[in-house]
Amino acid sequence: MLVSPGFQVMALGVQTAFELANIVTEEAFYTVHLVSLTGGMVETSLGFKVETKPLAALKNIDTLMLLAGTLPPDDLPPDTIKTLKTTMKRARRVAGLCTGGFLMAQTGVLNGKRATTHWLYAKEMRARFPEITVEDDRIFINEGPYWTSAGLTAGLDLAVGLVEKDLGAEVARSVAHKLVMHHRRAGGQSQHSELLELAPKTDRIQNALIYARKHLKNALSVEELAEVARLSPRQFSRAFRIETGQSPAKAVEQLRLEQARILLEETTHPLETVAQETGFQDLRRMRETFMRRYGQPPQTIRRSARMAV
Structure with missing residues (x-):
């Protein structure tokens, strides 16, 4: 999980889906690392700080999950975009949680693909990245190795979706049950209730x-x-x-x-x-x-x- 200064704390909760998957399968299938571009302490949106590892320190990355800081994210410096592109090539799949999809969009990996984000920022994503088909009424979208989700709790739905891809529907249902999800929301479901x-x-x-x-x-x-x-x-x-x-x-x-x-x-x-x-x-x-x-x-x-x- 790659965090940026000012990221929302609630996004860290998606780690629980992978923790519970390990409990359900009784094996350490997932290992989760909290990283940032430079490592060290990163301040959250609430003002307290969390310890992170430097992104470059991870040699093997299966899934890269991007958490944005400012909402919506500002344009990244060219060297940061280059670093993200290089890291994405090393990963099997990449997920942008909420406005983390903006970070993915700036690297160009979503061009010609469908994506979603928090409904509040979908209009801006559509304007800034016209090459992307932004669907603002979706919980999450999976386009090959690239995943994007709507805001806040939708990150958990995406995480359970990743678990289902890896370990099957039965494990995913068990994880959702332990998370006390009212029901397992599919990616195509509307963001609105x-x-x-x-x-x-x-x-x-x-x-x-x-x-x-x-x-x-x-x-x-x-x-x-x-x-x-x-x-x-x-x-x-x-x-x-x-x-x-x-x-x-x-x-x-x-x-x-x-x-x-x-x-x-x-x-x-x-x-x-x-x-x-x-x-x-x-x-x-x-x-x-x-x-x-x-x-x-x-x-x-x-x-x-x-x-x-």
């Missing part, structure tokens, strides 16, 4: 939304959700619109779409099964909703997810 986007302000509306996401196979009428919130249907509809800016029916549709897309991207369930499991009345209704929201039918989204693996 509908539940977070709705952002209700009271526990009553929040509980109703959580209930809805857990019971998508239900009809989820206003009456059913109002009962969970312990409000009359009229009070619930009014409070829901005030807190989320939309109707309960529209919010439920968004939750159904989000879960259906996850099932399309991460499972091989028939489309009819996906429609049933997520509460759409039938495949036709699901297809119409996908076309209205994404401009693509469900089978196209599934095909795109398979191609991105």
Whole structure:
């Protein structure tokens, strides 16, 4: 893991995925080193410092993970770019966590390839590096030996993806379980969560939304959700619109779409099964909703997810 001054501490948490993989397999499959260009103490975004080894001291590098400092990273000096290029050639694969993808981009290795980064900086990446196809709605992207991830927690998803490539799906699932991940997020999944986007302000509306996401196979009428919130249907509809800016029916549709897309991207369930499991009345209704929201039918989204693996 190559860190730069001002890097965010949370990124160090991805090391845990490799540590747990060693525990699951009962062997020291991974050895993790924290390095910087010159070695020594490197200051984090929170102000404290961590000890690093000099990058040149590592003779064998399997996976090089880049953590950026300033957000987004400034242009690197030519000698630094040269050093990174040389190091990347020595590694089997390279990963840019969050805005670490900017460091990769400056070396040219992502030219002609797809990449992602934190959604907040995707527009700038697209402007600075027009040769790269920036997909700002992805958790992580794997393009041959080059991996890039969205921000913060998405680095863990990328790390588990690396473990899966190396040690198989069963080990990756065990690692994700030990990390207390709610579910194993595939790279093609959106960076955005509908539940977070709705952002209700009271526990009553929040509980109703959580209930809805857990019971998508239900009809989820206003009456059913109002009962969970312990409000009359009229009070619930009014409070829901005030807190989320939309109707309960529209919010439920968004939750159904989000879960259906996850099932399309991460499972091989028939489309009819996906429609049933997520509460759409039938495949036709699901297809119409996908076309209205994404401009693509469900089978196209599934095909795109398979191609991105």
